[in-house]
Amino acid sequence: MLHLNVRDETSRLKAVLLGTAESPGPxxxxxxxxxxxSLEHILAGTYPREExxxxxxxxxAEVLMKYGVExxxxxxxxxxxxxxxxDIAFVIEDKLIKANILPEREKEFEAILHVLDYIAPDCILSPPEEVHVEGGDVMPWNDHIFVGTYTGPDYPDYITARTNKAAVEYLKKQFPHKKVKAFELRKSNTNARENALHLDCCFQPVGRDRAILHKNGFLVEEEYEWLLNYFGKDKVFEIxxxxxxxxxxxVFSISPEVIVSERSFTRLNDWLRSQGxxxxxxxxxxxxxxxxxxxCSTLPLIRE
Incomplete structure (x- = not known):
């Protein structure tokens, strides 16, 4: 059995579901x-190749296994x-919550049923249909759950708006002992530089008390300021x-000390190393x- 446990973004990782790039189709x-x-790269002829x-x-996967992660x-x-x-599911404490994703992606969830077999059925939650939520918008962080959302009346017009108000209410109900804090994100269907697809596209905690943050990803300046003050200006890396x-x-934390990052992120990687x-x-x-x-490519199941 897998005894799920995820209480934050950075505690030592023991088990994770990593996606696959095999057979992505044309x-x-x-x-x-x-x-x-994606649209930009489709039109430019630079869309990534399977190999x-x-x-x-x-x-x-190699790095994860190097650190003894299942x-x-x-x-x-x-x-x-x-x-x-x-996108397809996320874990908070000992519960795995199935994301209500774009309907055409439903079969992706079925492809992880062999993993769910190791999880007690009463630890798997399926939110009602009106709850739209994806794991990229949900971050457990100690006594908080941070949630990226979009609640504008034009919500249905944005294929990039993935988590709605009903999701925030649902999480409050499921985890009444947590402070669920929602952040309105900037959305665009056409301009990738003006679109925060998920909360983790403009914010992520690292280590025990630091964070990476992008101001323009937030629609409401006070909400951005709240995060800045919560972590403290001197502990935030502004992108x-x-x-x-x-x-x-x-990026992705294997532990409070170890972070996996893209090799071209020189400015960030230098800062992370300067922070120890x-x-x-x-x-x-x-x-x-x-x-x-x-x-985005990971679904952590157990952190110590």
Whole structure:
């Protein structure tokens, strides 16, 4: 049995579900793009190739295993993009919550049923249909659960708006002892530099008390200021618009001391090392073309 336990973003990782880049299918048409960054690469003819993405994910798996993490993978579905396992479910404490994702991605969840067999059925929650939520928007952080959301009346017009108000209420109900804090994110279907697809595209805690943050990802300045004050200005690494676009905030913590990062993120990686972190650099830029990076590709199951 797997005894789920995730209380924050950085405690020592023991077990994780890592997505797979095998058999992602043909390059999507522009109409099939889920986000503006993928669309950009589809139109430019620079959409990532399967062999490059497989190589990048293998490098990630290797680092995880080097640190003794048990790595599960989804069953490979033919012609299906299964890289971003964070979208399909997430764990808070000892509960795995199934994400209500875009309907055409439902089969991705079925591809992890062999992992769910190791989890007690009463620890798996399926939110009601009106609750829209994806794991990239949900961050347990000690006594808080941070949630990225979009509650504008034009919510249905944004394929990039993935987590709604009902999700915030649902999490409050499921975890009444936690402070659920929601943040309104900036959305764009067409401009990747103006789109925070998920909360982890503009914010992520690292270590025990530090964070990476991008101001423009937040629609409400006070909410951004709240995070800045919560961590403290001197403990926050501010990223600019271009760095947000490159997914600088979407690194992944194996422990409070060890962070996996993209090898080209020089400014960030230098800062992390100056703060005493061990940075495991891997190539992940091809996967980044689909507006997701390291955190998006993982579904942590057990942290110590």
């Amino acid at each position: 390059v999507p048409t522009p109409e099939e793009a889920y986000d503006p960054k 490059d993405m497989v190589r990048e994910m293998d490098a990630f 790595v599960f993978r989804p069953e490979v579905l033919k012609d299906c993009n299964q890289i971003f396992s964070r 600019d618009r271009e760095e947000m676009y490159q997914m600088f905030s979407n 972190f061990t940075v495991e650099e891997i190539p992940y830029a091809e996967i980044g073309k689909q507006e997701g990076l390291l955190r």
